[in-house]
Amino acid sequence: MGIVKTKDLTFEYIRRDEEGNVEGITTAVDHVNIDLQAGQFIAVLGHNGSGKSTLAKHFNALVSPTEGTVWVDGMDTKEDDKILDIRQTAGMVFQNPDNQIICTLVEEEVGFGPENIGVPTDEIWQRVADSLQAVGMYSFRKASPNKLSGGQKQRVAIAGIVAMKPKCIILDEPTAMLDPSGRKEVISVLHELNEKENVTIILITHYMEEVIDADRVFVMDAGKIMMEGTPRQIFSNVEHLKELRLDVPQVTELAYELKKAGVPLPDGILTKEEFTLALKRLVMQNGD
């Protein structure tokens, strides 16, 4: 069993009108079966309202499934006495950096999680220093979070989770409110954590560029897992992605259109480098 596993996971929102009568039921997550392997960088893609955020909240026991089961590191999220352990194993970073920072000082903010789980004072300081260094924010430890940029705030939020020493970090669209440079900062920090500290990363996003370097990609639509595979496998299927109202990276789309027009390019080109290489090879072949 992997670090996170779900079986027939279903979650329903009940919509009510102003008098509180049931208007209808929305199924946000619909019979999802996934098994995520520890140590991987996993991305979950989906357009707005595809149920990806609701799925993420299940991994942190913030919501309880309507039907089915979620196991985090072997623990059932329905068991109340395991909730603290689950949240310590699978930390969660949210979208809006302003609404998840609790303290008025960066170092205190990072120390908040360890304080909650009862880590002794000396070790808290050690963990705070280590995790701030891991995200490259150590020099800002005495600053006020209000004075940081969006990307920096989000890195502090990640440090706050890292300080709790989780096996797995779930990020619910952590870059949605950031500018491109902030987005790059956050994603590169995540890859570093994944490689150096061997933390499992589950990245929920709708930016295709962030998915390219993932080990495994899941594509969600209407609460269901529609596609699953490596980025290359996923992006080879441009037609299907478009049906799911998702874009593909620009280069991939260009290669796809060229191929459709008769240029013999390979499937699933993900980066500019790959594309130029493939083009060069093509020119050489034609030159022969």
Place this chain on the structure above:
Amino acid sequence: MIRDITIGQYYQTKSVIHELDPRVKLMGTLVFIISLFLGKSVWMYLAVTAFLAVIIKLSNVPLKFIVKGLKAVLILIIFSAAFNLFLTDGEVVVRLWKLKITKEGIYQAVFMVIRLMYLIMGSSLMTLTTTPNNLTDGLEKSLGFLKVIKVPVHEIAMMMSIALRFIPILIEETDKIMKAQMARGADFENGNLVKRAKAMIPVLVPLFISAFRRANELAMAMEARCYHGSEGRTKMKPLKYKKNDRIAYGVLAAYLCAMIALNIFLGGRII
């Protein structure tokens, strides 16, 4: 207007007072207020003034900054002075139509003004020299005994520190909403008081909605980080008394005893 209120603000500088334990400063403020209301003699007020002057000097906070805080309560001070001046019975000094000013009234008015001013200055001095977080920590620790009667001291302290953190964010948000409404033709500057108050409604409604949404998200983020109240929680920066704190307690005790002794010695005399 908001900028005039120095109560609750923090003045960043280095001083002996800044470095004291917040519990000492809370106790100090309490002792100061007690001493302020202890006696009714000029000598007592002189002693209080001397004490306050020494503390202000030690705190390195400019006097101008502390006095600025009085502006916000100026009306209150004037009112209480006027009431005391005209409504105290005793030996009549001046009689104006139906109003009379008595000797006792003059004393009362002067003392009341001094008391109110010192009260504001003393308590704002505490917040000026203590960071908000330190202050809530101090409150949590010194009111810890209330836990016995089931007062959620830790939760109240946590709410206070979160409120303090969100003040700048909500001010920024108010500013943004006001600009957005101005771009849609809202007018906040013209008209009488009622009209201007009414113009604030389209600002307050979105502000409240967004504050609730923020609160909801923050609660979820706190839960996700294993927050479950004070039970089993450790502190990153636990409060510990140092040498200076013990000296300060000694000074406070000596001051209070001296004031009580002085009050007994003076009896009921005013001058």
